[in-house]
Amino acid sequence: MAAPPEGTPCWVDAMFPDMEAAKSFYGELLGWTFGESAPEYGDYTQAYSDSKAVAAVSPQIPGMVGPPAWNLYFSVPDAAAAAAKIRDKGGTLTSEPMKVGEFGTMVTARDPGGLHFSAWQADTHEGFEKTGEPGSYAWAEVTTRDAEKADAFYPAVFPFEVKKMSHEEIDFRLWSIQGEPVAGRMNMNDFFPAEAQPYINVYFAVPDCDAAVATVTGLGGQVRLGPADSPFGRSAQVTDQQGAAFSVIDLRNTKGEMPAFT
Structure with missing residues (x-):
């Protein structure tokens, strides 16, 4: 590989x-x-x-x-x-x-x-051996309160092709490599709790978002946002019982039309 x-x-x-x-x-x-x-x-x-x-x-x-x-x-x-x-x-x-x-x-x-x-x-460790399936990495977003700095920095360091989501309420940039989406930049707006700190939001795939959220809270974690449906899957932003923030997403449970990117 x-x-x-x-x-x-x-x-x-x-x-x-x-x-x-x-x-x-x-x-x-x-x-x-x-x-x-x-x-x-x-x-x-x-x-x-x-x-x-x-x-x-x-x-x-x-x-x-x-x-x-x-x-x-x-x-x-x-x-x-x-x-x-x-x-x-x-x-x-x-x-x-x-x-x-x-x-x-x-x-x-x-x-x-x-x-x-x-x-x-x-070298010998090339990274993920599994992605996009339950139990593995699915996606990541630089989730920031300083979008201007992120937009100037990341595409200058990495060869990202950048497109903007056409949405009045969501300030999001999609990063692609060789035409394939790989990650994104999300500007933190009023949907995010005021106490939420900027972070890189790593999404892990799960077979059932709501069941995963119930497991998170049952194990002492917390829900920050969601669960919510989207064309990309049903997801929720959570923290584990030690405070690490991440998201869970059911990639198979999609609703709505894909947004346009320009």
């Missing part, structure tokens, strides 16, 4: 103060199983759906403040070149390109609005 084209989301992970609680939560919600922790990499632990790698969790670094968050990796052919672009376009590196054993090379950074993300130059 070849690494995905440059700019394609290729992996997600998160650090948690309570690893066992995280594994229990996502195991119950998404059916994940977990591999052996890797002590040489800070007890980094891969998650699997149907024996295919879909994400990873690790212990939170001592001294970190704020709730845990899902981190999105964008595929790049050259981590050093990606780091230079991030700097040149107004981002901030939180780590220089770092070789991770035989797996690949990573860069961690913040965009000009302060959102964390990563770039990944694959």
